[in-house]
Amino acid sequence: MSAVQTFLSLFGALAAVFPITSAMSYPHKLDMHDRFSVHWFYNATESKFYFKVVANTTGWAGFAMTTNYQSPDMINYDIALGGMRGNTSYLNDYWSPKIQKPELDTKQDLTLISAAESGGITTLEFSRLADTGDTDHDVQIKNNTAIYMAWAVGQEDATDSTTFLKHADKAGGGRGHWKVAYNMMTGQVIPETTTAPTIKAAAADMRAPAILMAVTAVLQMLIRNAKTIEIRTPYSKNKVTRGSREQSLEASMGKH
Secondary structure, three states: OOHHHHHHHHHHHHHHHOOOOOOOOOOEEEEEEOOEEEEEEEEOOOOEEEEEEEEOOOOOEEEEEEOOOOOOOOOOEEEEEEEEEOOEEEEEEEEEOOOOOOEEOOOOOOEEEEEEEEOOEEEEEEEEEOOOOOOOOOOOOOOOOEEEEEEEEOOOOOOEOOEOOOOOOOOOOOEEEOOOEEEOOOOEEEOHHHHOHHHHHHHHHHHHHHHHHHHHHHHHHHHHOOOOEEOOOOOOOOEEOHHHHHHHHHHHHHHO
16 A cells, blocks of 8 residues: 555544534624524535534534525525534435424435534534525525525434434524525625515505505494585575485475
């Protein structure tokens, strides 16, 4: 065996035991909680995103993206969940259509770059394409796509890709949802007025019929409570009450 082959064999053996962390630079960062932060950048040449998740946990760490406006209910969450199980790193791609245990995606679109656990902190680095082609179970990220982010941590590591315990509740610092949308390609916040115009328009549309009905009800009440109605005919200029309208008209006609 040559010296080069010996070195590569030793390097591979060490890499299997000791997790390797990368030296990537991430220009965008969001501190979602004192237990969780996400860093990222977009490589336009590769049409690929690179993420780093830093979580205060010795269990699993989960990061999610959704286009669903300010939804804390796990609706259409594209989830990356991973950690360090002993000396073994893991990361899997999941989809959550609603509040439930996330479903393992049949098409795995995440590439684990590095993983480490030290001092109670789990760090994951991974990549994914902006457009994975999986339109049913992945968020497709385009320029100006309003992306909302969420996070969760588990107290224990996943046993396998489908076996992991539920996160703690929000009050216990086990999960959270960031209610501000980001353009993931630029790292800029997208103003709320441009993220949910359809919701605001729908709310206005719902208010309009209610207002019209209220005005109509008031007018009907005023008409019912009217004391008199002034009726002018060729024969009389008298005011008649609504209740005696026909009788008054007949009397007026009879005089002529």
